Amino acid sequence: xxxxxxxxxxxxxxxxxxxxxxxxxxxxxxxxxxxxxxxxxxxxxxxxxxxxxxxxxxxxxxxxxxxxxxxxxxxxxxxxxxxxxxxxxxxxxxxxxxxxxxxxxxxxxxxxxxxxxxxxxxxxxxxxxxxxxxxxxxxxxxxxxxxxxxxxxxxxxxxxxxxxxxxxxxxxxxxxx
Amino acid sequence: xxxxxxxxxxxxxxxxxxxxxxxxxxxxxxxxxxxxxxxxxxxxxxxxxxxxxxxxxxxxxxxxxxxxxxxxxxxxxxxxxxxxxxxxxxxxxxxxxxxxxxxxxxxxxxxxxxxxxxxxxxxxxxxxxxxxxxxxxxxxxxxxxxxxxxxxxxxxxxxxxxxxxxxxxxxxxxxxxxxxxxxxxxxxxxxxxxxxxxxxxxxxxxxxxxxxxxxxxxxxxxxxxxxxxxxxxxxxxxxxxxxxxxxxxxxxxxxxxxxxxxxxxxxxxxxxxxxxxxxxxxxxxxxxxxxxxxxxxxxxxxxxxxxxxxxxxxxxxxxxxxxxxxxxxxxxxxxxxxxxxxxxxxxxxxxxxxxxxxxxxxxxxxxxxxxxxxxxxxxxxxxxxxxxxxxxxxxxxxxxxxxxxxxxxxxxxxxxxxxxxxxxxxxxxxxxxxxxxxxxxxxxxxxxxxxxxxxxxxxxxxxx
Numbered sequence: 329x330x331x332x333x334x335x336x337x338x339x340x341x342x343x344x345x346x347x348x349x350x351x352x353x354x355x356x357x358x359x360x361x362x363x364x365x366x367x368x369x370x371x372x373x374x375x376x377x378x379x380x381x382x383x384x385x386x387x388x389x390x391x392x393x394x395x396x397x398x399x400x401x402x403x404x405x406x407x408x409x410x411x412x413x414x415x416x417x418x419x420x421x422x423x424x425x426x427x428x429x430x431x432x433x434x435x436x437x438x439x440x441x442x443x444x445x446x447x448x449x450x451x452x453x454x455x456x457x458x459x460x461x462x463x464x465x466x467x468x469x470x471x472x473x474x475x476x477x478x479x480x481x482x483x484x485x486x487x488x489x490x491x492x493x494x495x496x497x498x499x500x501x502x503x504x505x
Numbered sequence: 506x507x508x509x510x511x512x513x514x515x516x517x518x519x520x521x522x523x524x525x526x527x528x529x530x531x532x533x534x535x536x537x538x539x540x541x542x543x544x545x546x547x548x549x550x551x552x553x554x555x556x557x558x559x560x561x562x563x564x565x566x567x568x569x570x571x572x573x574x575x576x577x578x579x580x581x582x583x584x585x586x587x588x589x590x591x592x593x594x595x596x597x598x599x600x601x602x603x604x605x606x607x608x609x610x611x612x613x614x615x616x617x618x619x620x621x622x623x624x625x626x627x628x629x630x631x632x633x634x635x636x637x638x639x640x641x642x643x644x645x646x647x648x649x650x651x652x653x654x655x656x657x658x659x660x661x662x663x664x665x666x667x668x669x670x671x672x673x674x675x676x677x678x679x680x681x682x683x684x685x686x687x688x689x690x691x692x693x694x695x696x697x698x699x700x701x702x703x704x705x706x707x708x709x710x711x712x713x714x715x716x717x718x719x720x721x722x723x724x725x726x727x728x729x730x731x732x733x734x735x736x737x738x739x740x741x742x743x744x745x746x747x748x749x750x751x752x753x754x755x756x757x758x759x760x761x762x763x764x765x766x767x768x769x770x771x772x773x774x775x776x777x778x779x780x781x782x783x784x785x786x787x788x789x790x791x792x793x794x795x796x797x798x799x800x801x802x803x804x805x806x807x808x809x810x811x812x813x814x815x816x817x818x819x820x821x822x823x824x825x826x827x828x829x830x831x832x833x834x835x836x837x838x839x840x841x842x843x844x845x846x847x848x849x850x851x852x853x854x855x856x857x858x859x860x861x862x863x864x865x866x867x868x869x870x871x872x873x874x875x876x877x878x879x880x881x882x883x884x885x886x887x888x889x890x891x892x893x894x895x896x897x898x899x900x901x902x903x904x905x906x907x908x909x910x911x912x913x914x915x916x917x918x919x920x921x922x923x924x925x926x927x928x929x930x931x932x933x934x935x936x937x938x939x940x941x942x943x944x945x946x947x948x949x950x951x952x953x954x955x956x957x958x959x960x961x962x963x964x965x966x967x968x969x
Contacts, residue, residue: 379892381718386624398717398867401892402883406839410752410887414894419748422897494625495862496722499900501892 339438339446347438347448347475350482355431358504361423363412366504372476372483377403379489379505394490400501401489422502427458429503444477445485452489456503465498467491467505526566529967533562540963544956547924553959554727555910559966560858566966567827568593572672572681572694574829574852575599575609577866579678579714585628585643591854592682597670598622599680602644603630609670609682610645621667626718632667645669677706678713679829679850697942698775698825704810705821705833705848708791708801711871713848716882720865720890726903727910728828728861729962731853734899735822735830736776737768737954740925745898753840754894766820767936768954769943774826774961776954777943784819784835785844792819792835792846793873800872809940816940819846826961828853838887845877847885859907863900865890923959926951 357366381398435451457464469491587600614634621632647662670682674691749755790798869878926933933951
């Protein structure tokens with residue numbers, strides 16, 4: 329690959345910056361437990377959100393570690409609204425009192441798919457602690473997102489969360505990844 | 506110089522191993538006697554939810570003596586298909602051998618105990634230990650070792666196969682294993698639960714199959730809290746799952762047990778919660794729409810079983826002692842969307858006295874249209890499983906067990922209340938006109954099933 333080819337393969341600075349800022353803003357809203365703000369400003373109505381189940385396989389296995397049929401979450405815009413509405417009630421016990429979360433989003437790679445679409449891959453390290461304890465859970469994985477530009481702002485059209493866990497080390501997925 | 510401990514010609518020891526519980530010490534015996542007499546009064550010591558010594562006794566006297574669920578036949582359809590599974594806290598390989606027989610092999614080499622299988626699933630004719638290369642067939646038989654002619658000249662391979670469960674059997678697709686050589690048959694162990702498994706899972710020749718892989722996640726609670734919930738706790742739905750009513754996913758009448766929502770208590774500690782109510786549109790017979798229930802073929806069922814199916818019992822949960830539960834219900838993934846009926850198997854896998862792993866399988870009818878099965882899968886996962894909007898809250902409630910169970914103060918001053926439905930406590934009564942087996946209640950407002958589950962638990966721990 330020549331230097332010129334590498335440069336053309338890179339996303340523009342503006343594109344990359346705007347996608348990274350989208351991920352940071354999303355993390356901020358969720359860490360601040362502003363679920364409505366996240367739902368209303370970050371999600372596209374065409375959302376497809378999936379977390380496939382992972383199993384341990386031998387290196388030579390022809391089968392992938394990530395299931396194509398089994399999911400920890402397989403959600404749409406409508407089912408996300410159900411989840412957010414539930415969190416806003418006074419009886420969503422899993423997140424009330426809320427977890428103290430910190431979403432560390434790194435290793436962002438952006439690829440332009442079209443004039444208003446971008447593929448954005450990122451690593452997520454989610455720290456979660458809840459209640460009167462020093463204990464915490466870590467949820468770690470890669471997110472493979474497709475963002476779409478809608479009315480001048482990026483929105484999440486699809487997210488595939490590839491977890492670094494076969495057995496989830498947290499009592500529930502009451503938090504969004 | 507050859508190193509020999511035996512005189513030449515001495516028979517080299519054969520290791521058969523026996524499974525038998527060790528004796529209970531006096532203080533444990535006293536405690537369990539108290540548990541039995543407390544239960545008669547509708548009370549239970551919190552110690553049962555967190556005690557390392559008690560936990561060891563459970564592993565010894567329940568998980569090596571009872572028939573324990575290890576998987577579904579559809580998970581290992583072909584010869585050589587294997588999965589790693591657990592009985593109590595021990596890891597086994599569940600495998601269909603070259604003869605098509607299902608085996609449950611202890612995943613530990615007979616030479617030094619290294620695991621012979623380290624992938625959770627796959628297909629293999631043999632398992633080879635990475636340490637010294639001992640090889641076993643997928644039936645568990647010893648099949649060879651490197652340098653055999655020089656290293657193991659008088660070795661009898663027949664004695665050195667992988668240890669395996671002496672009994673593996675299935676009923677309506679559910680595979681159970683028992684580590685006790687002297688166990689009763691699976692059918693005898695399940696007893697009257699077979700009648701209910703027929704009407705829940707045996708509705709046609711093709712039966713049900715698992716979808717994807719099971720969910721697995723770590724819950725900071727004692728495994729018995731899950732078994733206790735699914736064997737009879739319809740009462741918690743009103744309070745713990747109130748948020749679902751508030752957002753319109755769960756009808757308030759369902760939560761409050763309108764229609765008739767009742768218990769079926771069976772011998773052996775098994776029990777069910779059954780709901781009798783007309784199904785909402787478009788669901789019909791047993792909660793299944795016409796394109797699904799038209800594929801049912803009930804010729805194997807008797808008249809009483811058909812009467813059960815004809816009577817709108819579309820929502821059913823159960824626990825098979827000790828740690829397998831089931832739930833079939835209808836639900837919508839969002840308010841206003843048509844409901845669909847999903848079917849789940851769940852297992853409460855002990856991980857020490859303070860933690861368990863929750864395993865959750867979705868089942869679908871092989872005969873049902875793909876659109877129905879896909880919708881049912883989504884409804885199930887959105888309700889139960891790690892992200893399930895019902896189950897999320899259950900995990901919070903169950904987390905109270907371990908800190909209470911370990912508390913010195915609680916052990917001295919506190920007993921849990923298990924009195925709901927006892928004589929004179931409420932309007933809970935025994936129903937006389939039930940068409941199936943078991944002791945059946947008139948309402949859900951009782952804890953007969955839970956008391957019986959705990960009686961079974963205590964009796965098993967004390968059995969000679």
